[in-house]
Every structure is written in C-alpha cells, then in structure tokens.
Amino acid sequence: MLAFYGISPKIKFNMKKNNFFGMGFGLMIPVTTGIIPFGAVVGTLCSEAKFSFTQTMGMNFFVYAGAAQLAAIDLMTKNAIVWVVIATGLVINLRFLLYSAAMAPYLKNSGFLVKFISAHLLTDQSYAIMSANQDKLPTNKDAVQFNIGAAACMILVWQLSVLAGYTFGNFAPPSWSLDFGVPISFVALVLPTLKNKSYIVVAVFSAIISILLYSVPMRLGLILTAGLSILLAIYLTRKTAP
C-alpha cells in the first residue's frame, strides 16, 4: 500500500504530461473523416452480398484492411476461386511489409503482446500519422503509445462505419465528398516527412509513376510504385553520401 501511495501521484503526473496514447488518438480523429465513406461502402456491400452480421464483423476485425476487403467482397459475390480471392487480397496488402519495416525500430524492445497488437492495427493512416509526428515522440516507448492511440481511434471509427453501413445502407452523403478526406489527409501527413530535396523528388516520382501504373491489374500499381520509389531513394541517398 505504501508503495502504491508513493508511486501513484508520479504515475498520474506522467500520464497527464506525456499522454502519447491520447495524443495519437486525438490527432487521428480528423484523418478518419476520409475512411468513413469507405467503411460505409464495405458495410453496404456486405449487407448486399447477404453476409451475416458475424461474417461481416468477423472479416472486418480479423482482416482489417479496407482495400483488400472491398476487392475480396467483389470477387466473392462473383464466386471467384478461393485462392484467387486470397491472392488478390494479399497482393493489395503487400504494402504493409513496408510499414512493418518502418515500425520495427520503435518496437524492437516491446513485449510480444504489444508487437502483436501494433502489427494487427497497422494501416496506411496509422503509419502515415506516426511518420508525420515522429519528431514529437522522444523515445521508442512514446512512439509505440502514440501509434497504439492513433490505431485505436482508426479501428474504432472503421468498425463503427462498417457497422452503420451494414445496418443503414450507404449513409455518408456523396455530395459531401468525404472520400476526398483520404487524399487530402495524406497530403497533410506526407508533407512534414519531406525533409529535403531528395524526399520531394521521391514524392513527385511516386505521384507520376502511380498515375502511369494506375491500370495495372490487381492493384499492383501501388506496390510497384512504392518499390520503384524506394529504389530511387536508394539511388539518391547513395549519390549524396559522403
């Protein structure tokens, strides 16, 4: 008890002063405007495909990857072969390999459970907000807390959007263009990471290549663009190394 009374004010103080979980959660809120319409569409399509409530929320919780889910639902309603659906979804999700690599240095001293949760909750948005704010996160532990806070906000809004879409149909008014929230939130999140000219060159290259590769099937254009852009980064940073 003595230890409890002795330690608790300090813990409280630290939590208030350095609440990185809350900071991540709060900063994620505006970013989630972009995912609400996608969640609504996924929920609506699940209901139209006659998926049960358990199936819808099971897919949504265990796969938890909107773009892959959209592709999988579409293929399943067309009765595509099992492995074609799985392969398509996994190709779309290959980009998570990059986020896993980028998150690895922060998580190297974390326990199994924290690694497990952080990995399952990795999304484009949560990684992007983490990278945009990493200068404000002094230690790896702060970064991990920030990331879990942002990811918690993300999964909450996503599950609620899908649930609402499943129950009420496509509720997000198309005239509000909430889907535009995705590209513009990525604009706000990518700009702080462009620290010098070579980052800007890589970003412009990525934008151009993604447009050129847009019609490549199975959404391979995205991961190809990322791969080519990383190759460019390798080349640029080699050249400028002393």
Place this chain on the structure above:
Amino acid sequence: MDASYFWTIIIFLALGTFSIRISVIAISGRIQISDRAKELFSYIPAAILPAFIAPAVFFHQGQVNWLQGKERLFVLILTVLVSLKTRSTVVTIIFGLVALYAIVHLGGGL
C-alpha cells in the same frame, strides 16, 4: 453464399495479412537495423502516400465544367499550399473538404 467458402477465404486472408504486418516487427528484437536502413525507412511515406493521392485525384471524374471536371485536382493544389502554410492536419482536411464542397455546390454553374 456457402459459409465454408466465406470462412476459408477470410481465415487465409486474415492470417496472410497478419503475417505481412508482423513480418519485420517480429524479428526486430533479433536483428540490428542499420542507420542506412532507417534512412531508407524514412523515405517510405514519400514513396507510397503520393501513390494514394495522385490517382484518387487525377482519375476522378468531376462535375464542374469550368475546371473540366478536375475540381479535385484544383482543390488539391490549394490544399497543398494551405498545408504548407498552416502545418496543421486538422486545418488542411477541413479546408480541403469545405473548398471542394463550395466549388462543386456553389461554383458548379459557373
């Protein structure tokens, strides 16, 4: 739809996706991540986020005639400027959504 068809797909998709997500994180305690690797990791946002932004805006069929249906491209350029000026995610997103709504609904007839 057959339940076994659905769950076979979902289970493998979930396991595969999780394997991709945990891959490098799982071995992070056992490997030494070099400074060179960390430098390259810092390029990941620049390498992938524009690939979400550009097609979403460039290929969107708009409805505002005086911008040849490219109001999203126009608003995106303004949004980049606002983001650079304010350095605020909240302001950037609100500005982008309001500006697009204003152009489509108030300026659509121009």
